[in-house]
Amino acid sequence: MKQLDVKLMHPRVQITKVISRIYKNGMTTTSGGNISILDENGDIWVTPSAIDKGTLTEKDIICVKKDGTIVGDHKPSSEFPFHKAIYEVRPDIKAVIHAHPPALVSYSIVREIPNTNIIPQAREICGAIGYAPYGMPGSEELGEKIAAEFDGKDNMAVIMENHGTVLGGSDLLDAYTRFETLEFCARTIINASAIGTPTYLNDEQINEFGKQIPHDIAHNESVAYPPEEREIRQNICSIVRRACDQGMMISSYGTVSVRWKDNDFLITPPNVARWDIMPEDIVQIKGGKAEPGKTPSRAFELHQKIYEQNPHINSIILTQPPHLMAYGTTGVKFDVRTIPESWIFLQDVPCVPFGTHFKGNDTIPELLSESVPAVLIANDSFIVTGDKLLQTFDRLEVAEFSAKSLVMGAPLGELKPINDEQIEDLRKNFLG
Numbered sequence: 001m002k003q004l005d006v007k008l009m010h011p012r013v014q015i016t017k018v019i020s021r022i023y024k025n026g027m028t029t030t031s032g033g034n035i036s037i038l039d040e041n042g043d044i045w046v047t048p049s050a051i052d053k054g055t056l057t058e059k060d061i062i063c064v065k066k067d068g069t070i071v072g073d074h075k076p077s078s079e080f081p082f083h084k085a086i087y088e089v090r091p092d093i094k095a096v097i098h099a100h101p102p103a104l105v106s107y108s109i110v111r112e113i114p115n116t117n118i119i120p121q122a123r124e125i126c127g128a129i130g131y132a133p134y135g136m137p138g139s140e141e142l143g144e145k146i147a148a149e150f151d152g153k154d155n156m157a158v159i160m161e162n163h164g165t166v167l168g169g170s171d172l173l174d175a176y177t178r179f180e181t182l183e184f185c186a187r188t189i190i191n192a193s194a195i196g197t198p199t200y201l202n203d204e205q206i207n208e209f210g211k212q213i214p215h216d217i218a219h220n221e222s223v224a225y226p227p228e229e230r231e232i233r234q235n236i237c238s239i240v241r242r243a244c245d246q247g248m249m250i251s252s253y254g255t256v257s258v259r260w261k262d263n264d265f266l267i268t269p270p271n272v273a274r275w276d277i278m279p280e281d282i283v284q285i286k287g288g289k290a291e292p293g294k295t296p297s298r299a300f301e302l303h304q305k306i307y308e309q310n311p312h313i314n315s316i317i318l319t320q321p322p323h324l325m326a327y328g329t330t331g332v333k334f335d336v337r338t339i340p341e342s343w344i345f346l347q348d349v350p351c352v353p354f355g356t357h358f359k360g361n362d363t364i365p366e367l368l369s370e371s372v373p374a375v376l377i378a379n380d381s382f383i384v385t386g387d388k389l390l391q392t393f394d395r396l397e398v399a400e401f402s403a404k405s406l407v408m409g410a411p412l413g414e415l416k417p418i419n420d421e422q423i424e425d426l427r428k429n430f431l432g
């Protein structure tokens, strides 16, 4: 995750950037949540106590020196004791995030740990998760209880009983990626439980997914960047950032590609925080080979096949929005016959089994057509295609909004879809 950029950014800048992102994305309240970084000198940089998270600036960040001296305009966070306790027991942890995000707080009050086997990336990124019993906020006792869940264990995240969550990372971006991934994993399971019973992957399936990372990518020897190619890079970045702002992509997932010419295309890379993606991160695929020195998304071969077999498709988005994935993890049919817009944009969305998207399987490229622009892949993702990238993005938004209405409507009663006759009228009028 752009390790160099993050490591060269001052801890004050990193903390301010990440806390404001957490707050703006509805993952903590103004008063709840705190972040810290342990630097190379052994000093800890931490958010201040009782300062508005919505307006926090770099000069508000506090430094607690190795000898205990406090440098800054405010008092350090009242939860500073548990941050310090975690660093003492786990030398591999250099950044800590604590917050009260809604879905993980739900887990904290039903006193359970989310099962991250719901989606492969969630398991890979979140790692082992601990559970710390209740303690008085700000107390040394709470610090000890939390530290005990990190001490001598592999846990990188802990659910705090009737409180929230705390996560560690090798740097702040690593901790943030884990935080966001775990919260979205919890949202997916909660949404899935509203409409059915979530199914989980077994370890073997997750290992199979891990093996999909291409190790032998062929690279072109030279590369050219004509203006139209650069324009595609810009468009991909702005759509990825927009998808992050709309809660449809997070740091760790979401792949976008756009056809450039013939079957050549541009695609997002893995391991770059999506909300921070830059044009130079995008990977050019020409003649089936990658741009020199760059690694494309592990799904690039699937994208290649889709472009080869579907001349009408010029852009593809693959991601895991938490309402669509409620359908992708329960086997409940995602019925888009909700409102005219949904059916016109998506028609009927099939769901294919987990693994259908793996290398060498042509099911998805063959299934996609003008009348099947989108497919759900069980316990993996939603894949949507279209002509212009904005059109594909619009379809993604319509799909996630439809899924959200269905999930929200579930407690209200039975869904009454648009009937066949009405669908035929829509077909004649809009898809003719």
Ligand SMILES: [Zn+2]
Pocket: 032, 033, 079, 098, 099, 100, 163, 164
């Ligand atoms: Zn708290």
